[in-house]
Amino acid sequence: MSAQASALALEQSVSQIIRGQDHTIRNVLACLIAGGHVLLEDNPGTGKTTLAKAISKSIRGAEFNRIQFTPDLLPSDILGVSILNQQTSAFQFHPGPVFTDILLADEINRASPRTQSALLESMAERQATIEGRCHPLEGLFFVIATQNPVEFRGTYPLPEAQMDRFMMQCSLGYVAPEEEVQILQSQNEGHPLEQLEAVTSLEEILKLQQSVSSVKISDELCHYIVTLSNATREVEDVRLAASPRASLALMKVAQALSIFEGRDYVIPETIQRIAPAVIAHRLVLAPEAKFNGLTGKAVVDDILASTPVPV
């Protein structure tokens, strides 16, 4: 099975459950293949959790855990804890929900910053430090974090450093009415998620992740990516611009997307298509610009329109 075929099979499987969101599903899966984590910012009830479950069910042998973030959640609730075993009178390590393949961090901005940063280390280093000992996170470790933009009460906004750890931020949004009708019909007799069969295996996904680096990208397009990142640093209203990590993420996601598009090289359109999702959430805007209605996406769109593209 070629890389493109297994990637498309996975996409196909997830789109049976999440209807009318092909574009977002592809982006999220590209992020998975590129080895990053994704942040879904969306209104309640748009299918964020379902998306995470659908991905994990489509992958055979993929373990799925979910953490519902609340203000009283502690780092040990995520990472795990050592408990004294009275029979052996030795401390025994009980791994937390973070030791998994696919982790859904639901409403991540409800937890305290201390708890958030525990997850932050795991996401960046692929390891969890518990009571001074490092435990590596093996296998596929893919975090889908969600946050609700409208719920400002009782939330701790994610710090900029943590936003930068997410490879991209997507939003599902509301689907078209006819799609919504289909959702109603399909869920009339039980949830389709329960009938979902796995279409690929964990090994294949890991293989896919390795094959991303074999997608070719010309020097010209590397320059183009760096030019885009640099352009955010010259915008007047941007306090914190895209870092080299953002450029790297843009390249990786573009390579992963090229696999879906059946190409073994990257083209400028792919970079342009994915740039807002990869860069916009990393930008911190000046407050006065924010008040005037400027958004990170608008900044990126403006840069894309004004930067000469390799043709």
Added chain:
Amino acid sequence: MPPRLLSGITLLFWGSMTGHPVLGLIAALLLESKSWLTTRWEFGPTTYVRAWHYSVLCATLIAILSWINGTKANQLHSLFIWAPLALLPIELAMRFGTANKIPLNTFSFFARRKMQEDERLGRQVEPRMIHTSYPYLAVTLLATAMGSRSEWHHLAGMSLLIAIALFFNARKAGFRPWAWAVSIGCIIALTSAGQWGMFKLRDYYRSSSAPDHENHHSSADESRTSIGRLGRLKLSSRIFWRMRVHQGPPPPLVRVATYNRYANAVWKYQYLDRDPNAPHDELGYLGQTILPQSDIRVFKDQESAPLPVIEEPAELTMIGEINPRLIDNPLPLPHFTQAIGGIAKLGPESNLDCNTLGTVRLANPEYHVIQYQIWRGKHSTTERAPDKTDLDIPAKEQASIRKISEELKLKELPNTALKIQALRHFFTTEFAYSTHLNTPGLSKRNRRTAISRFLEETRTGHCEYFATATTLLLREAGVPTRYCIGFAADEKDQDEWLMRGLDAHAWCRVWIPSNDSTHGGHWQDLDLTPPSWQHLGEGKRNQWQRKLSDWWQMLSEDFLLWRSEESNRSQVSTIIASLIAVLTLWIAWRLWKSRRPRQSHTAKVYHPPSGVSQTPLNRLEPQLGKILGPRPVGMPLPEWLAQLTEHLPEQSELINKLSESHNHIRFCPDVPSGSPEDQAIDSLCKQLQRQLKSCQKHRKRSNHSD
């Protein structure tokens, strides 16, 4: 927005009414060119603020220019005539901006600062946007009223303008004859009412700014005194004249004008002698001789008299301001003046005249600040010997004058000196000096004149009373006497004698017959006003505000004198012209800099790095541009090419193939040059080219048929 051309017509009206048709035409063309030009600038708020600053700068420049031309601070309202030109920058910025409106806070620094503060704090602020066209129209009409020469022309113009405005509005709503007729009637009525109001306003301002002090309603022919008025004499402490003495002692009294006939508180100059052989014209003005190689004018009462010897430097220099509204301004001169010189700035229409009483007047002055030099002789050469007018007493005054004369037994005294002595004694012992003008008896029975009341009842008054009474009493006693006005020189500031309104004075000229018969006699100053009058204004003279305004007045007078020199005039004009030129250039440059550049995507073009081969599709780009328009700088070529499917729907497969192979050749790093891909894309491009040609032909044909 006002209807098209209304602003232009109003500006033309302004130009024709104020006498600047060319400027009005230029301004009108600038404003109205908006309708014919499609150019619009994307101005930001800063540009509007700059335009407003330029308007203020223009107004300041106009004020400076008018000051250089001698407009006084109290006539500044007359500069309002120039408001349409000064406000032109901001109006043009409003009209030629894409927004077609300007923020209201453009005109207020504080409002702008408040808005910036609000923005900094994150408040949502939307500045109020306004149209300035109608306010500008109103300002133009007001300025026209300020500067209009003829009320009737102005009324006609105003009616016409309002009729035009109404017609345009009526045309939109549908034309109804009755309503139209009634409106026109209302317009004429309202216009004339508004016009009357505007002219009243203008006259009020003009009259309020007119200088009101006693020597300004005096001409060489007539002097209206304050005799018989009520209240308190308001003596101005302004400096009227400055005298520099180069040689000899300073003259204590400087005479402005002499008069010989009194009636009803007015002294006049009357010339009786109609002798055709006399060396003066029928109005009593003497001939004058201009000395060769100079502008020194010598006035002589008799043709035969020898020319005096004029030696440089002159004895005195006078500097002062004259009233340009008066046709003839009498000039202050000390007695025995023989020649006047150094008035290089007379102007082509101006002239100096000297009448038979020795009053020298400057007719039609071009500048209102003048300077002249004076040469004096040993005796007076300009005053004629006395005639019967110098003994004339008006009928109304005769009774009381005779009564006083008889009390003092003036007629019985043997000579003039004793008569004068008796009068001096009478005035110093019995009379008091006062600038408070007494209320006359209000009853009908009181038919006394002001002078008779002064002599018999009140016995207080100011110099005009004393001088008039002295003149009439001496005439009664048979001594030819004339009344004269002028200044007493008794305040010295460094090297100049200052003559203020406070120093304005009236006294007499008395004919003293000589002892020998060869020479008939001479005229001599006689001042019988009690000497206490000179110290009345002491307090006013030394206030610091007075000193400051004196300093400013002298500075501006000296500057105006310097400017009116022929050599300096061109210098000043050059400086002003270059200032205006520099300012205009600077404005143009700033405007050019402050325009917001339109997002021109043609300026940014992608230049591929060396070693990257372009595909044949890249070379097709210009041809594709003819159909699709220019490719936006951020749009990849295949995405742009996809738009071609709208024009060539049947070629979508070819277009997709082309895009794919172009992408592969351009962005896949391993494709060697000269591969089969290259040949394939060549043939695909040729196909597309053929399609494009046929597509263009088809488009041309359809354009022609349209």
